Amino acid sequence: MFHIYCPHCCEYREEEEFHASGQAHIPRPLDPDACTDKEWGEFMYFRANPRGIHHELWVHGAGCRKYFNITRNTHTYEILEVYKVGEKPSVVANEAK
Amino acid sequence: MTQELSKQSNRLQDGGRIDRSKPLTFTYNGKQYKGFEGDTLASALLANGVDIVGRSFKYSRPRGIVAAGAEEPNAIMQIGSTEATQIPNVRATQQSLYNGLVASTTNGWPNVDNDLMSWVGKVGGKMMPPGFYYKTFMYPKSMWETYESYIRKAAGLGRAPKENDPDIYDKMNQHCDVLIVGAGPAGLMAALTAARAGARVIIADEQNEFGGSLLSTTEALNGKPAAEWVAEVVEELSGFDDVLMLPNSQVNGYHDHNFLTIQQHCTDQFADRAPNGQIAQRLHRVRAKWVILATGAHERPLVYGNNDLPGCMVANAVSTYINRYGVAPGKDLVLMTSNDNAYRTALDWHDAGRNVVAIVDSRKNPQGTFVEAARERGISILVSSGVIEAHGSKRVTDVSIAPLNEVGDAIVGSVVKMAADTVATSGGWSPVIHLSCHTGARPVWNDDIVGFTPGVTVQKQLTAGAINGAFSTVQVLDEGLSAACDALAHLGLSKPDVVLPEADVIEEGKAMALFHIPHTKPTSKAPKQFVDYQNDVTAAGIELACREGFESIEHVKRYTAMGFGTDQGKLGNINGMAIAAKMLKQTIPETGTTIFRPNYTPVTFGAIAGRDCGELFDPKRYTAMHAWHVERGAKFEDVGQWKRAWYYPQGNETMQEALDRECLATRNSVGILDASTLGKIDIQGKDAREFLGRVYSNAWAKLAVGKCRYGLMCGEDGMVFDDGVTSCLAENHFLMTTTSGGAARVLSWLEIYHQTEWPELEVYFNSVTDHWSTMTISGPNSRKLLEKLTDYDVSKDNMAFMDWKPMTVAGVPARVFRISFTGELSFEINVQANYGLHVWKELFEKGAEFDLTPYGTETMHILRAEKGFIIAGQDTDGSVHPFDLGMSWAVSMQKPFSFIGKRGMQREDCVRENRKQLVGLKTLDPKAVLPEGAQGVLDPKAPIPMPMVGHVTSSYWSANLNRSVAMGFVKGGLDKMGEKVYYPLADGRVIEAEICSPVFLDPKGERQNV
């Protein structure tokens, strides 16, 4: 069970208070009507599944109800940083290719 | 006392940590025995000369106790004196003895001494190679259930109690600076150091007493028996307020971010049933800043012919039974070893006054403190030799010993037979790395100790003692101290004054890597050489698996089932890997590693459930009028966590009779529904209106203050997921309602879009579901009723359909919404929840003259179905968009902002022909009620499998229409009005229906516009 630092409450709380909401940084296209079906499908359904660094959106559902981002290692389950929505991660995966 | 002793034929006259003045009586397999306080069930059984404690899984061979701790594979017991207190799969080595304990063997049918199944072992030995279950019982598939019950009965996996467990279990959250796992020399030393430094310490040990190996050693500390040092440390530790000591507690799981679970046995170590008011077991959920694993090591037995005969034991276990429990489990011992350490067992046996037949050492030239001690006692030592086979039927009677070559893989001389009833073996020690594996760390092979040690971890974890391959007491104590100092440094605490106790200096010669003793016959023809006792995996089986092409140890394990028992292969895994490695001509680390997963030992369901069972399993939500519904005899249904009144039977009414009465009363006069459970979200802010336009499919720009509007909520895929009425309370203030079950989901939906996509919009959301009591009065007399409780003008002219007005109802401030889910003239009265019951009662007081009838959720469903109103989640399933529902009127494609769902519902698949569409279904036989979920076909004579065109979503008997009403999906249904669709049912009937509008009653909506 994770021990997660909420950047809004500014303290560590148990994972039971949080809920994962999938991959972070998937912006809704600004002009959906201009998207092709394929582009819309990519936005809705296609997500990364990396072994290693992953940026995730979480919500402190049983706490402040605020969403925020986590950079997590999906292999070791380490949480490398937390940052607010709108901010950029400082820990990023090395470009493999 | 002498009488007690005389019955315990293997009990020593003195010694051990048992209290001979406190005899205990227990029952094993229906027979009474005596033991002493301080015994485990295993030590008491051995004291009484009980050799057989079970029958093996596959071959049904008699098995005895081989170990003294958590690694015991054979002595698996069913404990409990009553049906309700049955506990399956308890290791006798971990169960403290108490007066009145009732135990029976879990395997062996009909009993362990004379097992009917043993023909399998004799006749079926050749019939049951590894992979037997896969190869044989897989086919024919239809027979699997028969096989399973047969195997289960034969294998005896224990049984769950048939009655409710009367005991209380609970859970406790803990936080600490340092959690120390294991209270042996390393753990105690670490705890003492950390405690003196002022750290918050938890120290847990699976045994009933702290001390670990020090409780059964003959070594001295500070010149005194080691147990005295243990007692001093324990006493000092118990004086610290911030030290929590947990004996009888298994640290069973090491999870992410230093979260560990500890199963504490509180009373089941001394009572069948917890004394009144006490907790039987407690699960500690610990978040530790640092963890010190001081879990020690398990001794590895050696693998030789018939090594599963009762009397064959792990060397250290024999010492433990002698020194800690005062039990010598036999008369004539042969010790086989590849190391010095195990010589202690021969010394202990000799010093207990029993006969050591011989020490059989695989090494050429053993030298060291213990070896010299054995020589001094005149014990015969056979070097460069091994025990190749044990003989006997229900207990060892003789052993065959042969000279071995230098690496121990071939016999180089003639075999001699010696009489012995006990064979103790040691192939060295396997560090207990299980917890370190739980977090994903890969164990590392260490040639020096011939075993795996903990791998690199990302956890805040330290290790000390035998887990690292440090086996001498001096080393172990030192590691405990330095691990604690490391932890203290990380925690920013300074090192306290501590001095290591002085331990005996022991010289040990080099151990030899030895696992599998060769036989004069090839392994496949030799007597069975067991590797994993619990799953009956033999050396021959592992060799066969390798010959059949299994190269990875993970595959070999799955094929042979090695390590898949409740002991997770604690004794056998390394031996099995060594045998596979040799077959595959590679090293052990090349063959693979062994990964252990939580839990370390089996955990009872009680400890996992804690108090989250029965009444406390899930929170229950009640409306303010709940007590009234109960008094009125309502039947309830669960809607999410809510308890909602389902219907209100009167007298001997059947459910259908009650529903018919409620439906007719509502349409003919007035009915009332407790609708408090509807989700309510208060939305405020200058951009609230804009936000609504983006999350609902219809238009909100022009909704005036005082008006209400129905809205559909879709996902980005265009599919409907919730619906409800939203009202404009003020220019920047709205009240949204959601389905009863969908409230939480909708709120987080609004939040995620606001916080992540449109943070620039100024809007705030708050759940107000519980703040309001909501009662819907519906029917032609509803206005007359409301007029009796308010002075406000609720006439058609002043309060039109889809208006809401603030007013005083029954003396209480209320918001009244003129909306309708029944198609009748309806008013939804919302008052502050505290006033709910008062207003509800006033309505009944004044409603008596209209025969005001309470109705529940079932009548609500029928009334709305008569009108063709959908229920999100019943008539939708996440795969239908508003056009599929025939609700194009609730979609505004002209809105400037591309609302959620707009793009999704225009995808190619969403606009194609022949999608399933929601239509009304009018059965030709008006009395026939379609089952919900029934699949429709267009041609009932089509061959099976018939092409299905959609299913029935809602179907009821309508008393108002005196016929059935139904809705369902039909492919292209909206263009098939008047056509027929058929529903073939499981009972052979075929119900014929006509596709029609889902609005069965009052299609023009005249009843609500009055």
Ligand SMILES: [Zn+2]
């Ligand atoms: Zn928070």
